Amino acid sequence: MREFAYRRADDVPGAVALLGGDPDARYLGGGTNLVDLMKTGVERPARLVDVRRLPLDRIEPTDDGGLRIGATATNSDLAAHPEVRRRYPALAQAVLAGASGQLRNMATVGGNLLQRTRCGYFTDVTAPCNKRAPGSGCPAVSGEHRNHAVLGASDHCVAVHPSDMGVALAAFDAVVSYETADGPGELPLDGLYLPVGDTPHRETALPAGALVTGVTLPPAPVAARSRYRKVRERASYAFAIGSVAAALDVSNGVVREARLAFGAVASRPWRARTAERVLTGAPAAEEYFAAAADAELAAARPLPDNGYKVTLMRNLVVAVLSELAEEAAR
Amino acid sequence: MDPSTSSTVTLDINGEKHTLSVDHRTTLLDALRERLDLTGTKKGCDQGQCGACTVLVDGRRTVSCLQLAVAADEREITTVEGVARGGRLHPVQQAFLDLDGFQCGYCTPGQICSAVAVLEEHAAGWPSAVTDDVRPEAGPPPLTPEEIRERMSGNLCRCGAYPSIAEAVARAAAPARTEDEEAVA
Numbered sequence: 001m002r003e004f005a006y007r008r009a010d011d012v013p014g015a016v017a018l019l020g021g022d023p024d025a026r027y028l029g030g031g032t033n034l035v036d037l038m039k040t041g042v043e044r045p046a047r048l049v050d051v052r053r054l055p056l057d058r059i060e061p062t063d064d065g066g067l068r069i070g071a072t073a074t075n076s077d078l079a080a081h082p083e084v085r086r087r088y089p090a091l092a093q094a095v096l097a098g099a100s101g102q103l104r105n106m107a108t109v110g111g112n113l114l115q116r117t118r119c120g121y122f123t124d125v126t127a128p129c130n131k132r133a134p135g136s137g138c139p140a141v142s143g144e145h146r147n148h149a150v151l152g153a154s155d156h157c158v159a160v161h162p163s164d165m166g167v168a169l170a171a172f173d174a175v176v177s178y179e180t181a182d183g184p185g186e187l188p189l190d191g192l193y194l195p196v197g198d199t200p201h202r203e204t205a206l207p208a209g210a211l212v213t214g215v216t217l218p219p220a221p222v223a224a225r226s227r228y229r230k231v232r233e234r235a236s237y238a239f240a241i242g243s244v245a246a247a248l249d250v251s252n253g254v255v256r257e258a259r260l261a262f263g264a265v266a267s268r269p270w271r272a273r274t275a276e277r278v279l280t281g282a283p284a285a286e287e288y289f290a291a292a293a294d295a296e297l298a299a300a301r302p303l304p305d306n307g308y309k310v311t312l313m314r315n316l317v318v319a320v321l322s323e324l325a326e327e328a329a330r
Numbered sequence: 331m332d333p334s335t336s337s338t339v340t341l342d343i344n345g346e347k348h349t350l351s352v353d354h355r356t357t358l359l360d361a362l363r364e365r366l367d368l369t370g371t372k373k374g375c376d377q378g379q380c381g382a383c384t385v386l387v388d389g390r391r392t393v394s395c396l397q398l399a400v401a402a403d404e405r406e407i408t409t410v411e412g413v414a415r416g417g418r419l420h421p422v423q424q425a426f427l428d429l430d431g432f433q434c435g436y437c438t439p440g441q442i443c444s445a446v447a448v449l450e451e452h453a454a455g456w457p458s459a460v461t462d463d464v465r466p467e468a469g470p471p472p473l474t475p476e477e478i479r480e481r482m483s484g485n486l487c488r489c490g491a492y493p494s495i496a497e498a499v500a501r502a503a504a505p506a507r508t509e510d511e512e513a514v515a
């Protein structure tokens with residue numbers, strides 16, 4: 001590991017000032033991803049600014065019925081919070097589906113959104129990778145890609161975003177707040193992640209040196225009946241090969257509102273707006289759920305070894321929406 | 331900014347304060363083992379995947395291999411050497427002994443620290459990934475074998491002693507339940 005300087009920030013403006021927009025410096029949250037990447041040499045910062053103890057760990061209801069989540073709240077605290085579990089159960093489920101108890105205690109909400117892909121070529125510094133070493137190529141396209149993207153990828157990068165939390169946040173219209181030397185700003189989670197295109201090394205729309213300070217969830221009554229379902233290669237403690245966050249409001253057998261987002265299929269949590277449009281106003285029945293999934297997945301461009309994800313996601317959508325519809329009918 | 335690449339930190343370990351100078355690259359795991367001779371905590375994968383290095387930081391279970399020592403400054407750390415109280419083994423330790431919750435023993439300190447925290451997390455009402463209904467109105471989930479296995483999934487055991495590990499955690503949880511029941515009765 002490269003030697004580095006370390007400073008602990010006392011407050012948000014202090015943290016932003018300490019980083020000073022230096023491209024060779026990184027904010028340190030829980031460290032569960034960054035420290036690991038520093039050990040393998042993927043990240044080689046000269047300076048760390050520790051933001052883990054900033055007073056940004058609160059999770060509190062907003063006046064309008066939403067929720068404000070501080071960036072240094074841990075995954076554990078988020079998943080255990082009564083209002084998260086009551087108003088956005090799929091978010092609690094998504095967080096609990098990720099990592100292990102130990103890692104959830106360390107990891108922060110801000111860090112979760114900015115964690116890096118676990119693509120084996122990205123984490124192997126001896127391999128080419130357009131995300132880690134722009135212009136060096138993407139071996140995954142013709143190599144090991146069974147866990148890679150089927151939506152929104154490009155010939156330059158087919159890596160997936162590994163977050164479970166982010167999938168539920170995307171479904172519930174989360175807005176990300178950040179601070180810069182020039183003042184605060186906001187981005188919808190949908191707009192936080194940049195399209196892959198030919199610049200996979202540019203991952204977010206955050207200004208240089210910005211510090212994520214929190215996430216706000218607008219009120220979403222539909223989210224009270226929501227679910228996160230994750231498919232992985234073992235029963236626990238593994239990244240998804242496909243996941244769905246879904247919420248459904250059904251009245252008289254008709255879908256009044258639907259929320260749907262996919263995980264592990266794209267470079268970002270994938271909000272399935274096409275499927276949501278098909279669902280809205282349709283009968284709450286399996287054939288319509290399948291049609292909605294098919295409409296979203298029509299844009300899928302699978303590689304030779306990850307076509308199973310298209311079938312998997314279709315089945316997941318149908319299963320989870322059917323369960324939610326059944327609950328609503330009870 | 332100070333360009334220095336080392337700092338003096340104070341680590342509060344098992345109730346005793348240790349002040350030492352650490353290279354910033356030092357993990358809490360390496361500080362415990364290599365600097366403070368607290369070798370109960372084990373290094374397995376050194377990349378946060380196996381749980382052998384689990385310790386409690388401010389009461390929360392943590393993988394010490396991904397925790398920088400400098401960032402643990404002034405934190406309260408409990409290692410496997412510190413979970414016993416007043417000369418008595420922790421109920422989790424006693425249950426691991428009674429039920430052979432190990433084979434080679436290398437993962438055991440991490441398993442024990444993790445299990446100690448699992449019982450506290452469960453007592454605090456935290457749901458898990460296998461909890462049917464996470465809404466607070468549903469109440470805390472019973473600590474079934476399935477719940478124990480999910481909550482302990484961050485601790486790998488290459489010997490595959492999982493059946494007795496899960497039994498030991500259940501046994502350790504049982505006295506607490508009995509006391510509650512007695513209180514109700």
